[in-house]
Amino acid sequence: MDKHSSYDSMMGAMVSEETRTASSTTMRGPAAATDASPASGTRAWTTRLIVLGIVLAALNLRPAITSLGALLEEVRDGLGMSGSVAGVLTSVPPLCFAVFGVMAPRLARRFGPGAVVCAGMVAITAGLLIRPYAGSTPAFLVASALALMGIAVSNVLMPVIVKRWFPDRVGTMTGLYSMALALGTSTAAAVTVPLTDALGGNWQSGLAVWAALAAAAVLPWIPFVRDRRAPSAEAPARERVPALRITRSRTAWALAVFFGLQATAAYITMGWMAQIFRDAGVPASTAGLLLAVTMVMGVPLAFVIPRVATRLPHQGPIALVLGVCGLAGYAGLYFAPAAGAWAWAVLLGISNCAFPLALTMVGMRARTGAGVAQLSAFAQSTGYLISIPGPLLVGVLYQHSGGWGLPIALMTALMIPQMAMGVLAGRNRTVEEEAAR
Structure with missing residues (x-):
């Protein structure tokens, strides 16, 4: 397939650029050189392995959430959840990301980022295996929290690992x-429902199957478990800066x-958009495909937007364009959710690409690996705290108003400050x- 061939060629290009990266970092000064030293000193297979590890880890950072969104109605019926409790369930991901994400830099300094990400993949695997068979709502939430803990630390450390191993890219x-x-x-949004049907219509099996993908992601990180160097790839950062x-x-x-406002929009979308379409008369399988379309828009755009963003002195215009697409998508959901469903799914998918833009700005708004680690932990943990009330409010408004008018109005209102903060965060500094000032 084209995706696989492009991925292979990209990994080859990264390996071939190792020598150029090493020489260029020595020209740019000690801070850059020390951030790049682990990548420049490794053999080609090590670089390929870290790229494979990054890709497999990234593949596992959302299926725990979107697979649940596709089967939320079945899970609610099976566990006897009310609309408000389901709203709490959709708020668990950002809560876990905020609570556990702030621990990631400290854990990485003590055990090494590779070991922490490896442990994160193990936690995701265990959580996904346990939660479908937990048997009660509290146990389901605890098992979900275990998986989300693994996602949280990996979320924070991915920009750090990128800055450490690939400072010029x-x-x-x-x-x-x-x-x-x-x-x-x-993928999780698109195939969870048909996969569940193929497994006999059992929602437990449809959720548990994603543990296999998480287990595969553990393997590439095992060789890096004993690499306990600091995320900046040198002596402790406090001795240098x-x-x-x-x-x-x-x-x-x-x-x-x-970050918090885009996460609010993303988790409302992942948790509730399929239900919005189903309540508008769209069949469950089609609603899952619409959610998949929204998510799949991020596949090409998530690769293009960071490359464009790093070439611009100010990333604010990108944030504005993405916000306008979100406003148009919400307007469509309000006025004609079923009639224009595919168009709204595309527009909201474009809007959700504020996430890769935010990750790119984390890497651009700090000069050193240590700075990226602090900024990533602060922005993501604070941001996810900000995002916690959003999905919960949507569930409460939906249950008490009996429709989607008020929830969609809330989503629309939150998009305005998101655009404003994107402009401020995009400034070249x-x-x-x-902090020095």
């Missing part, structure tokens, strides 16, 4: 990672709020500069 590698993430998201007070940076706060 942040846009390309962020694009590859984001593209794989979008592919995993859309002053402590970064990230909360003093306006850009860090703007990026955190932008670094958190180190702002």
Whole structure:
């Protein structure tokens, strides 16, 4: 297939560029050179393995969520959930990402980023295997939290690993990672319902099958478990640079709020969009495909947007374009959800590509690997905290209003500050500069 051939050629290109990366980092100064030293000193197979590990990890960062979204009605019926409790369930991912994501930099300093990501993939595998057979709503939530804990630490460490191993190709590698993430998201949304039907219509089997993909993602990270160097790939960062007070940076706060609002929109979409279409009269299988279309839009765009963003002095215009697409998609859901369903799915899929844009800006708004680690943890943990009420409010508004008018109005209103924060976060400056002032 074309996707596989392009992926193979990309990995080959990265390996061939190792020598050029090493020489260019020595020309750019000690900070750049130390960030790149592990990648420049490894053999070709090691670079290929880390690329494979990044791709497989990214494929597993959303199926735990979108597979549940596709079967939410069946899970609610099977466990006896109310609409409000289902809203809590859709709020669990950002809560776990906020709580566990902030631990990622400290764990990476102690055990090494490779070991933490490997453990994260193990946690995802265990959580996905356990939760369908938990037997009660509380146990289902606990098992989901285990999987989401693994996703949370991997979420934070992916930009750090990209900055560490590929400092001269942040846009390309962020694009590859984001593209794989979008592919995993859309695949889970598209095939969970038909896969469940093929397995006898048992929703437990339809959810548990995704543990196999997570188990495969453990393997490439095993060789890196004993690599306990700091994320910046050198001696402890505090010995080389002053402590970064990230909360003093306006850009860090703007990026955190932008991340939180785009996450709110994304988790509302993943958790509720299929249900919106089903309530409008769209068959369940078609609603799953519509959700898949929304997610699959991120496959090509998640690769293109980071590459474009790294070439622009200001990423704000990209945030504005994505926001306008979101506003148009919400308007369509309100006025003609079934009649224009495919168009709204496409527009909301474009809008959801604010996620790879946010990840790219994390890598661009800090100069060093240590700065990226702090900014990634701060922006993602704070952002996911901000996003927690959104899916819950949608569930409450839906249950008490008896329709989707108020929830869609909420989604529309949140898009305006998202666009504004994207403009502020896109300015050409670094958190180190702002914190120093």
